[in-house]
Amino acid sequence: MAAGPEVVRMNTSSKPRSRDTKEFKPRITPSRKTKILQVTFAKQVQRMVQVMHEEMGNPFLEETNDLLKLDNKDIVDQAVTTAVCQAVKIGQQQHDDFVTRLKDQSIPISQPIKKNKLSLFSRPPVRVKLQVSTLKSDVSLFSRLYIAASREMVTSVTFSDMKIRHVPHHVSQFGNLRSQGAVRSSCVP
Incomplete structure (x- = not known):
């Protein structure tokens, strides 16, 4: 029998038990x-x-009217904020439809209810294309800067004057700000 490292470690670290000894385990009701x-x-x-x-x-x-994620303090998209605000209304509408369906017995109870496709705390798939295009433009820019620097055509003043993005990447992701309102106002001119 082959065993992974976790099983081997558990077998070697546990003390041998005899069948005679009974360990007291408190019963949780x-x-x-x-x-x-x-x-x-x-x-x-x-x-x-x-x-x-x-x-x-x-x-x-x-x-501010921004909705923040608690784990990473990102400001979520406007679509997510709208979805969170309308979740109760959508749920109430589905409940009313279900109760009507039960009373009228027009549709069998076994028929599934439509799935809500709310964009809650997830990024739309369009952003992947946007991220790829942003990375390609950054690669292009850095390669041009590297070639120019290797030819000694660029001075340190020119490097510091160049603006890569309109908002720094640690503050923004695809143009949407990622931090709290107070931090946002102090970071962005």
């Missing part, structure tokens, strides 16, 4: 399991709120 899950959830929510207040400030005091 469903009510205790529910309480453990609730306590864990409460701790996770408290940690998330703490991170939000320490790193991002109070999100309810923001004066």
Whole structure:
């Protein structure tokens, strides 16, 4: 029998057990399991709120209408913001349609409901083409700069005067700003 390194490590690190010894394992009843899950959830929510207040400030005091991702603080697209704002309305409409369908018995209950194609927190596939074209233009620019520098036609002043993008890549991705409103105003002239 072949085993991977994880299995071998587990077998060698565990102490041998005899069949006579019985280890005491506390039995977790469903009510205790529910309480453990609730306590864990409460701790996770408290940690998330703490991170939000320490790193991002109070999100309810923001004066901007931008929607931020919590994990990387990117400002999401306008389509995502619109989808989040309309999610309740779309869900209510689907619920009403389903209840009507049950009352009228016009459509069988086994027929699936249409999938919502909301663009929530995902980038549209068009951006891949945009990213490839941006990378190609950067490669072209850097190759021209390298050739010019190797021929000693470009001075250090010329290099610093050249503008590669209209917004730096660490602040922008495809022209959409990625940071908070306060940081955005201090970074972009």
